[in-house]
Amino acid sequence: MVWSTLARHLLTKPSPPREAGHSTAAALAERLQNLSNEKLGRSLAIRHVDSGSCNGCELELRAIQNMVYDLTQYGLTFTPSPRHADILLITGVAARNMGEALRQARAAMPDPIFTIAVGDCAVDGGVFKGSPAITGGADSILAVDLMISGCPPTPGQIIDGLLSLLEAHAGKK
Amino acid sequence: MSPPHLSAHAWQNHTGAFIALWTSGELAYALFDAGLITTSLEDGTYPALSPKHPGAAWFEKLSLDLNGHKASGVSHSNTAIEHFLSPNGTAPWPEFRPAPGEGVHQMAVGPIHAGIIEPGHFRFSIIGEKVLKLEARLGYTHKGTLALMRGKSPRNAARFAARISGDATVAHSLAFAHATEAALGLTLPPRAVQLRAVMAELERMANHTSDIGAIAGDAGFAFLDARFAWHRESLCAAANAAFGHRLMMDMVIPGGVAGDIKTGGDDAIRRSLDALETERPGLTRVFEDYASLQDRLVGTGHIGIHLAARYAAGGVTGRASGRQTDARTSPGYAPYELMELTVPVETEGDVAARVKIRLAELAESCRIIRTLLNHLPDGQIAIAPPATSGMALGVAESFRGPVWHWLNIESGLITDVFVADASTLLWPLVEHAACTSIIADFPLINKSVNASYSGVDL
Numbered sequence: 001m002v003w004s005t006l007a008r009h010l011l012t013k014p015s016p017p018r019e020a021g022h023s024t025a026a027a028l029a030e031r032l033q034n035l036s037n038e039k040l041g042r043s044l045a046i047r048h049v050d051s052g053s054c055n056g057c058e059l060e061l062r063a064i065q066n067m068v069y070d071l072t073q074y075g076l077t078f079t080p081s082p083r084h085a086d087i088l089l090i091t092g093v094a095a096r097n098m099g100e101a102l103r104q105a106r107a108a109m110p111d112p113i114f115t116i117a118v119g120d121c122a123v124d125g126g127v128f129k130g131s132p133a134i135t136g137g138a139d140s141i142l143a144v145d146l147m148i149s150g151c152p153p154t155p156g157q158i159i160d161g162l163l164s165l166l167e168a169h170a171g172k173k
Numbered sequence: 174m175s176p177p178h179l180s181a182h183a184w185q186n187h188t189g190a191f192i193a194l195w196t197s198g199e200l201a202y203a204l205f206d207a208g209l210i211t212t213s214l215e216d217g218t219y220p221a222l223s224p225k226h227p228g229a230a231w232f233e234k235l236s237l238d239l240n241g242h243k244a245s246g247v248s249h250s251n252t253a254i255e256h257f258l259s260p261n262g263t264a265p266w267p268e269f270r271p272a273p274g275e276g277v278h279q280m281a282v283g284p285i286h287a288g289i290i291e292p293g294h295f296r297f298s299i300i301g302e303k304v305l306k307l308e309a310r311l312g313y314t315h316k317g318t319l320a321l322m323r324g325k326s327p328r329n330a331a332r333f334a335a336r337i338s339g340d341a342t343v344a345h346s347l348a349f350a351h352a353t354e355a356a357l358g359l360t361l362p363p364r365a366v367q368l369r370a371v372m373a374e375l376e377r378m379a380n381h382t383s384d385i386g387a388i389a390g391d392a393g394f395a396f397l398d399a400r401f402a403w404h405r406e407s408l409c410a411a412a413n414a415a416f417g418h419r420l421m422m423d424m425v426i427p428g429g430v431a432g433d434i435k436t437g438g439d440d441a442i443r444r445s446l447d448a449l450e451t452e453r454p455g456l457t458r459v460f461e462d463y464a465s466l467q468d469r470l471v472g473t474g475h476i477g478i479h480l481a482a483r484y485a486a487g488g489v490t491g492r493a494s495g496r497q498t499d500a501r502t503s504p505g506y507a508p509y510e511l512m513e514l515t516v517p518v519e520t521e522g523d524v525a526a527r528v529k530i531r532l533a534e535l536a537e538s539c540r541i542i543r544t545l546l547n548h549l550p551d552g553q554i555a556i557a558p559p560a561t562s563g564m565a566l567g568v569a570e571s572f573r574g575p576v577w578h579w580l581n582i583e584s585g586l587i588t589d590v591f592v593a594d595a596s597t598l599l600w601p602l603v604e605h606a607a608c609t610s611i612i613a614d615f616p617l618i619n620k621s622v623n624a625s626y627s628g629v630d631l
Contacts, residue, residue: 048289052314054627056339056420061289062383063409066402080287097256097313098292100264101284127332133254133317152339154419 043075044166047085047109051102051141052134053092057119057152061091064155076162082108087165090138093121093128102141114165117144118158120151127151175564176202176209181220184212185246190485191226193577193593194233196242203229204577204593206485209566214242221247228484228598231629239319254312254630272298272305280612284313291626299612307607307615309600314630322590327353327427327558327580330587334578335423337592338628343369343376344571345578345592345628346425351506352567352580353427353558362553365429366507367545372412372421372430373569374538374545375442379408380572381531381538382449384623388528389460391616392469397459400452407445414441429555439546446539457532470525474606474618477522484598488574490622493530494522500568500575512541524614524621560585571595573623594628 048061064071065078079085082105094102106113117138120126124137138144148161178200179187189205196202200211201219212219221244222229233244234253256264271279277300284292292313298306318337322330327349334349335342347369354361386401409419415438416424424431460466476486481494491498499516501509517533519526564581574595581589599622606618 049285050289050291050314052316053291054314054336054339054342055291055625056336056342056422058289058291059340059383059420062402063406066406067399068403068406078289092314093316095314095316097254097264097315098284101292101313105285127336128316128318128321131317131321133315133320151422152420154413 043077044086044114044169045077045079045084046087046089046162047079047082047105048089048091049098049102049105051090051092051098051122051138052095052128053119053121057091057121060152060155060158061089061118064158069155069159071159071162074159074163074166076166082106083110085109085113087114087116087162088142089116089118090122090142090144091118093125093131093134094136094138094140095134097133099135099141102138106142114145114169115142116146116148116161116165118148118161119153120149123147123149176211179210179212181212181215184210185220185222185225187222190482191222191228192485192575193579193591193597194222194229194236195579195591195593196236196240197581197589197591201236201242202579202591204566204579209579217241218243218245220245223247223249227601231597231600232593235631251310252312254315256312267310269296269308274300274305276300277305284310293626295615297607297612297615302611302613304607304610304612304615307604309604311600311626312630314627316627316631318631319590319592322587325587326560326585327357327582327587330590331426332423334592335425337576337631338571338594338596338625339420339422340380340625341376341571341573341576341594341628342420342422343372343425344569344576345594346423347373347569348567348576348578349580349592350425350427350567351569352565352578353582355565355567356563356580356582357558357561358563359428359556359558361429361507362556363508363550364433364552365554367549368430368434368554369425370508371434371442371542371545372416372424374542375408375412375415376421377572378449378535378538378542379405379412380623381535382408384572384620385528385531388470388524388617388620389466391620392466394459394463394466397456400456404445404449404452407448411438411441411445414438426555428558429553431555433554434549442542442546446542449535450539453532453535460528460532467525469614469617470528471521471523473524473610473614474621475521475523475609476602476606478520480602480605481522484602486574486598486602488571488595488599489527489530489534490599490602491574492517493519493526495520498575500570504568506568508545512544514541524617527621558585573625574599576628592631594625596624596626596628599624600629 122138189207192204194203236242238255251267259265280297282295294310296308322333335346337345382401383405386398390398413419476494478495562583567578577593579591
């Protein structure tokens with residue numbers, strides 16, 4: 001049953017509608033081809049930490065792994081262990097109650113790492129800016145290398161941001 | 174119209190299905206299925222409801238943390254959202270008492286979990302693989318949302334309502350809008366009512382597809398996970414094409430909707446529904462046919478009918494445990510009275526039953542969206558809320574259960590607000606359900622209920 005359904009989809013299904021980011025994906029693919037593997041250096045593993053989101057950004061982070069966006073094709077994967085991670089990806093405000101956990105997650109990661117703030121809340125607190133329950137955006141806890149704004153940013157925007165990090169990383173070498 | 178005011182004795186002995194409790198000004202409010210009641214605060218205290226209604230415990234802790242109002246007659250061993258309890262300003266761990274017995278040990282998980290999910294701490298007491306007790310410590314994503322809503326106009330506060338739980342952004346915006354409109358006596362244009370329902374059902378379908386897929390994925394069926402994730406993606410892309418936002422955040426506002434359906438949006442939605450309806454029977458058969466999948470789902474995370482009733486569980490979890498409950502029909506709101514909604518009910522109360530309910534609801538939501546799109550009336554999409562006063566409750570059925578918003582508005586500004594997400598009553602059920610299975614089944618159980626962290630942390 002699984003195999004027959006799978007085969008049917010591979011053989012007869014028209015390609016899925018990609019309204020959500022066809023042009024972005026095409027542009028990204030082209031840009032990636034222009035980067036040699038050597039320049040990319042290595043594939044990077046991401047440890048995600050929600051430090052106080054509404055869970056909207058998590059939905060889109062999960063979406064970048066689906067078969068339409070397929071994050072792994074760019075050499076990027078999510079890892080459960082901070083020990084294996086090269087990128088600390090933070091979503092949500094810096095909630096007071098999550099400050100210590102976020103610091104510990106960072107401390108558990110081997111240097112060097114990149115820190116990315118995804119979503120308006122992680123960028124500067126977003127709509128929750130000024131609330132006494134939060135300390136602000138991710139940079140109120142850690143130094144942040146890249147910010148991807150949006151509420152939530154679309155999967156295309158998130159991948160775009162991650163690829164610009166790869167490019168910048170390659171340039172540094 | 175103000176809710177009935179009860180003496181302390183009558184308050185404490187009130188019967189019915191408990192939904193929510195909060196304090197505001199000089200009053201404590203409790204919401205039961207039969208309606209709202211109040212009692213006076215005496216020196217900042219009110220009689221506890223949790224001895225009779227266990228679901229009230231979280232609300233009592235929250236009222237203490239947010240407003241300093243204490244429930245008399247109980248002492249809760251931990252707090253809801255206030256973690257910084259030590260006199261020197263640090264956040265010590267609360268005491269987690271292990272289940273009694275020889276060889277029992279504790280297992281700590283979180284607040285940061287392995288996957289891409291929200292933070293929360295789970296403390297399991299286990300013997301071998303068997304879970305004996307689970308205690309969840311929440312509050313990690315507390316953002317002070319309710320305080321930020323006070324002093325703002327309903328239109329300005331709507332963006333906070335939309336961010337109480339991002340996966341149920343339409344439902345929360347809808348419940349908030351319902352409360353505003355009831356408080357200010359607004360009658361909505363029919364086109365706005367129907368567009369809201371289209372968005373709410375799209376949101377339900379997007380969440381149900383990803384939940385079903387994620388449950389199958391956790392049981393090792395990556396194929397189902399991939400297919401359902403693809404359908405979620407196509408529903409989100411359709412929502413973006415129709416309403417300009419993949420999650421439809423900030424699209425439902427007090428007084429109507431923020432934008433009309435875009436040209437081509439109707440077709441995009443229908444295409445995504447057709448694709449899902451074509452594939453759904455085959456995917457459902459995979460669920461039914463594979464013994465190895467059934468083995469993981471059937472009997473796992475059992476929530477009995479009596480337990481579900483004791484916590485007045487709503488939504489998928491309630492309906493999978495024999496509760497004929499859906500806020501769309503009872504208390505009900507427009508336009509569902511015209512939809513002849515079929516509410517699926519199962520009685521097994523396990524993960525498999527919760528998957529079955531979701532699969533049945535996908536078909537029903539498809540039908541509703543098509544009906545609404547076929548008969549979309551012309552006319553206005555929004556009216557401006559006047560700067561008048563009033564107090565009211567609003568409800569909407571999110572994909573996980575009913576969400577309630579209570580508002581007090583004076584001269585067009587919100588003076589107080591309370592929000593009860595369905596998750597508040599679902600978390601204690603997750604704690605119970607975990608104890609019916611082994612530790613390896615917890616991810617399945619947790620996903621099958623899919624309670625929101627942000628929705629209760631506020």
